[in-house]
Amino acid sequence: MDVKARQQIQDVLSDPDTPITQEMLRAWLEAVGHKEHSDGSTAAYYELPERARELQDLISLKDMNAQLGEIFRACYRYGEVAHSSKLRDAKKMKFYIEKEIERLEMYGDD
Helix, strand or coil: CCHHHHHHHHHHCCCCCCCHHHHHHHHHHHCCCCCCCCCCCCHHHHHCCCCCHHHHHHHHHHHHHHHHHHHHHHHCCCCCEEEHHHHHHHHHHHHHHHHHHHHHHHCCCC
C-alpha cells in the first residue's frame, strides 16, 4: 500500500468525521489490489483527476515509474515537436516498453 493511501486510512480511522472522497476510495481499492472493470462505456479510470493540470501531474498521480513516464510523454507529443520525429518517438517508446517488460519479468508485476 502506498504511503498516501496508508496516511488517508489512518486519518479516517483517527477522526471518523473525516469525509471520504471517491478519489480516496479509488486509491484505497487500488492499494489493496482491486482493479476496476468496464462494461465498454467510459470508465472512471479514464476520467482526469481534478488536480491534473499538465502531463506531469498525471504521471505523478498515477505513480508511473520512469519507463512509463517516458512512454506516456512520447505518446502524448507524438509527431508534434520539431526536435523529435515520429520515428524517434516510436523508437523511444519501443526502448522504454522493452525496459519495462524486462523489469516486470525480473521483479514481477505487483
